[in-house]
Structures are given as C-alpha cells and as structure tokens.
Amino acid sequence: MTRTTAARDGAATADGAPAVVLREATASLGGRPVLRGVGLTVERGETVALLGANGSGKSTTIRAVLGQVPLTGGELELFGTPAARFRDWRRLGYVPQRSTAAAGVPATVREVVSAGRLARRRFRPLGREDKAAVRHALERVGLADRMRDPVDALSGGQHQRVLIARALAAEPELLIMDEPLAGVDVTSQDVLAETLRRQVEQGTSVLLVLHELGPLAPLIDRAVVLRDGVVERVADPATLHDPACHPHDSASAAEPASKIGTGFLS
Numbered sequence: 062m063t064r065t066t067a068a069r070d071g072a073a074t075a076d077g078a079p080a081v082v083l084r085e086a087t088a089s090l091g092g093r094p095v096l097r098g099v100g101l102t103v104e105r106g107e108t109v110a111l112l113g114a115n116g117s118g119k120s121t122t123i124r125a126v127l128g129q130v131p132l133t134g135g136e137l138e139l140f141g142t143p144a145a146r147f148r149d150w151r152r153l154g155y156v157p158q159r160s161t162a163a164a165g166v167p168a169t170v171r172e173v174v175s176a177g178r179l180a181r182r183r184f185r186p187l188g189r190e191d192k193a194a195v196r197h198a199l200e201r202v203g204l205a206d207r208m209r210d211p212v213d214a215l216s217g218g219q220h221q222r223v224l225i226a227r228a229l230a231a232e233p234e235l236l237i238m239d240e241p242l243a244g245v246d247v248t249s250q251d252v253l254a255e256t257l258r259r260q261v262e263q264g265t266s267v268l269l270v271l272h273e274l275g276p277l278a279p280l281i282d283r284a285v286v287l288r289d290g291v292v293e294r295v296a297d298p299a300t301l302h303d304p305a306c307h308p309h310d311s312a313s314a315a316e317p318a319s320k321i322g323t324g325f326l327s
C-alpha cells in the first residue's frame with residue numbers, strides 16, 4: 062500500500078479529519094502582525110514542509126498550531142476539533158529548533174527522551190511499556206548505546222536526534238519539527254531522514270519547517286511557501302526544484318534550475 066493510499070484509508074476512519082486545518086490565521090508578536098491570513102492543511106499521513114525566507118513566519122505558524130502563539134483571527138482545528146476545545150495535546154509531538162532545547166540541562170540522554178513520555182503518563186512514574194517506548198525511540202535515532210551519557214556530551218547532530226527521540230517516545234500522531242536539519246552533518250541527516258521515513262510509513266502526519274530539503278525531499282507530499290506572513294504558494298513535490306517555487310532566492314535567479322536541487326530558499 063502506498064503512503065498516499067494509507068493516508069486516504071486513514072481518512073475513511075471515524076477519526077479521519079485532517080491533523081491540522083489553519084484558516085485565514087492571523088497573529089501578532091510584539092504588537093506587529095506576523096501571520097496575515099495563513100491557510101494550511103495537513104491531512105492524516107501527510108508530510109507538509111513549510112518553506113520561506115527568514116522572518117516569513119514559518120516558526121510562528123507552527124507555534125500557532127502548537128497553541129504557543131494565540132491567533133488574533135482565523136481558525137485552527139486539530140484532528141477535527143476547534144483548538145479552543147482541543148485537549149489531547151499528547152497526540153502532537155514537537156521537535157523545537159535545537160538551540161532552544163535542553164541546552165545546559167544536566168540530564169542523561171535517557172532522561173531527556175523519557176520526558177517525552179511523561180505528558181502521556183500525566184507525570185506518573187514510567188512503567189515497563191513507557192521504558193520500552195523510550196528505548197525504541199532511541200534505537201530509531203541510532204542512540205540506544207548512548208542513553209546513559211549526559212546530553213551535554215553529545216555532538217550537535219546527536220543532540221538533535223535526542224530531541225527527535227523525545228518526540229517519538231510519545232508516539233505522536235502529528236510530529237511538528239522546526240528546522241530538524243539545521244546544523245546537522247550529512248550522516249545525521251541521513252539517519253533523521255530514515256527515522257522520519259519509517260515514522261511516516263506508520264501513518265504519522267508531519268509538519269516541518271525546512272530551509273534545505275536535503276535527504277528529506279522524497280518524503281515531502283506538499284510544500285507551503287510563506288512570504289511576509291501569507292502563503293505565497295503551495296508546491297507539488299514534483300515542482301519543488303522549480304525556480305518559480307522560490308522566486309526570492311537570489312541563488313535561483315542567478316543559477317540554472319538544474320543547480321538548485323540541493324537547496325531551497327537558502
């Protein structure tokens with residue numbers, strides 16, 4: 062069964078509403094409008110990339126989906142429920158930008174990943190099933206052998222893998238990631254791509270902010286390109302390397318389209 066078919070079949074189940082529907086969403090930060098009418102849908106089982114230049118509103122959009130930035134207008138629905146009534150936040154997993162998470166925290170790899178399971182347990186002690194989920198998540202990202210190490214002893218790419226394992230340990234139905242490849246070497250990028258591919262195969266919906274498509278390109282179902290807080294374009298994966306997808310990328314204006322395959326809006 063193809064991923065698309067799986068998603069379609071998922072949509073036929075009782076709980077088949079899209080993972081995310083954002084309609085005409087507006088939001089302000091520091092008194093300034095940052096989102097100016099963003100529309101975005103992530104169907105069940107779909108992987109959607111948010112692209113756009115620096116400051117276009119990508120992180121703010123996903124923070125709005127996570128309920129961290131209040132909407133001043135428009136609508137947000139999660140799994141078919143208006144955000145104001147949505148309580149099942151454990152269905153969402155979040156991988157923040159690396160620089161903002163777990164830096165300087167005196168914790169082991171296992172403790173950080175276990176934290177991803179705690180919300181699901183409503184902060185009761187972890188049971189056998191939880192511990193197995195933590196180990197499984199660490200195996201997924203190739204760090205099972207480092208679980209007793211302090212997170213501060215890891216490289217940047219390994220650190221990123223820990224944050225992804227933390228989100229995976231909660232077994233989310235929707236995984237939201239903010240620039241998961243930023244500052245990550247090619248080997249770790251490949252590990253992350255493989256981890257994500259297996260997750261998507263199991264039906265997880267994914268919304269992620271990217272600057273570089275890199276090894277994640279084959280996983281992307283749709284790319285939503287933001288500009289100045291509005292959706293400038295929704296691109297089909299087949300056109301992702303089309304220079305028209307990123308008209309504000311100075312490199313794309315200067316180089317032939319065939320050279321743009323390795324980067325996107327960067």
Ligand SMILES: Nc1ncnc2c1ncn2[C@@H]1O[C@H](COP(=O)(O)OP(=O)(O)OP(=O)(O)O)[C@@H](O)[C@H]1O
Pocket residue numbers: 090091093095113114115116117118119120121122
């Ligand atoms: N806490 C804040 N207070 C005020 N303005 C903010 C705040 N956070 C972000 N902004 C502004 O909101 C706009 C959108 O920021 P956002 O982080 O969503 O952009 P982005 O597309 O994710 O950018 P980047 O690619 O640089 O990460 C920017 O102009 C930014 O300066």
